[in-house]
Amino acid sequence: NAGVMQNPRHLVRRRGQEARLRCSPMKGHSHVYWYRQLPEEGLKFMVYLQKENIIDESGMPKERFSAEFPKEGPSILRIQQVVRGDSAAYFCASSPPRTGAGETQYFGPGTRLLVL
Amino acid sequence: SQQGEEDPQALSIQEGENATMNCSYKTSINNLQWYRQNSGRGLVHLILIRSNEREKHSGRLRVTLDTSKKSSSLLITASRAADTASYFCATGSDNYGQNFVFGPGTRLSVLP
Numbered sequence: 074n075a076g077v078m079q080n081p082r083h084l085v086r087r088r089g090q091e092a093r094l095r096c097s098p099m100k101g102h103s104h105v106y107w108y109r110q111l112p113e114e115g116l117k118f119m120v121y122l123q124k125e126n127i128i129d130e131s132g133m134p135k136e137r138f139s140a141e142f143p144k145e146g147p148s149i150l151r152i153q154q155v156v157r158g159d160s161a162a163y164f165c166a167s168s169p170p171r172t173g174a175g176e177t178q179y180f181g182p183g184t185r186l187l188v189l
Numbered sequence: 190s191q192q193g194e195e196d197p198q199a200l201s202i203q204e205g206e207n208a209t210m211n212c213s214y215k216t217s218i219n220n221l222q223w224y225r226q227n228s229g230r231g232l233v234h235l236i237l238i239r240s241n242e243r244e245k246h247s248g249r250l251r252v253t254l255d256t257s258k259k260s261s262s263l264l265i266t267a268s269r270a271a272d273t274a275s276y277f278c279a280t281g282s283d284n285y286g287q288n289f290v291f292g293p294g295t296r297l298s299v300l301p
Contacts, residue, residue, distance in 0.1 A: 116232070116277065164232065177222065180232040 075100065077167050077181035078147075085187045086155050094150040094184045098167030104128075105148040106166040106178060107140055116164060122148060155188045162186075195278055195295040203300050208265040210295040212278030213258075221254055223263050224277045226294070232277065235263075268299045 078097040086092050098105050104123055108116040121129040122142035133140065137155075142148040152159055162185045166178035196211045212221065220239045224232040238245045238254045238261065245252045251264040265272055275294040 116279075166232075177234055177237055179234065180224075 077102075077165060077179050079163075079165050079181035079184050081184060082182060083185050083187070085189065087189050088156055089154050092152040092155050092159070092186055092188075094152075094163050094165075094186070095147040096150070096165030096167075096181060097147040098165075099179055102167035102169050102179070104168045104170070105142050106168075107148075107150050108164045108166065110162040110164060110183070112161075119150075152186075155186075157188045160186055160188045195276065195292045197295060198293065199296045199298070201298040201300065202268055204268060204270055206268055208268050208272070208297055208299070210263045210276050210297070212261045212263070212292060214261075214278075214280045215259065218256075218280045220281045221252075221261050222279045222281070223250075223252060223261075224279060226275045226277065228274070235276075265297075268297075270299050270301050273297060273299045 077099055080095050084092055084094070096105060096107070104121070106121050107119040109119055110116050118132040119130075119138070120127065120133045120140045122140060124142055125144050127140065130140070137153045139151045140148065148165065150163060162183045164183045165181045168178045194213050196213065200208060200210065202208050214221070218240055220237055222237045223235040225235055226232050236245055236247050236250055236252050238252050240254070240256055243254060249266045251266070252261060254261045261278060263276060263278070275296050277294045278292050
């Protein structure tokens with residue numbers, strides 16, 4: 074059973090370009106979470122999605138950032154018109170259908186975004 | 190804020206010694222989890238302890254939870270150089286929605 078997969082592992086963009094980060098959850102998992110980790114800091118929640126639904130986007134910046142989890146295919150975190158401050162590691166986690174709050178989340182290896 | 194706070198921020202010990210890391214949080218929780226992150230890698234889930242549990246073991250790991258003090262501790266016994274990593278606690282709560290809240294982590298260095 075493959076774990077959570079993210080690609081690309083490393084992404085370099087110039088200011089103003091778009092960044093697309095992909096996340097394939099573990100088999101059987103229908104919940105996806107995106108987190109951002111700035112250097113020397115802990116993870117910060119961004120968004121929680123189920124298939125075709127955004128459940129909680131309270132941690133997502135209001136502009137330039139969007140996320141989706143289509144019926145088919147991976148979850149996508151999209152950052153438009155990137156700025157240097159977007160440079161960070163972006164982690165995706167998945168969990169099975171919830172039976173209660175806060176079930177175990179399984180993390181992918183992360184995508185390290187560098188904005189030049 | 191719901192956020193867990195790990196203490197100490199950095200810890201350096203000799204191989205074979207025990208390492209204890211603490212986590213404090215501010216509001217009621219359903220569970221608390223500990224994760225490890227090796228440099229440049231993703232997070233690895235270590236252990237989950239529910240709010241009605243007081244202690245849990247997994248191999249060389251022992252986690253305690255004191256809901257009255259809103260704190261948890263992670264003990265790694267007989268540490269190894271391979272335990273060198275950052276350790277994060279994350280709290281899960283109905284009140285906070287479906288996501289976890291992570292603290293800034295404890296950076297553990299185990300010296301050979």
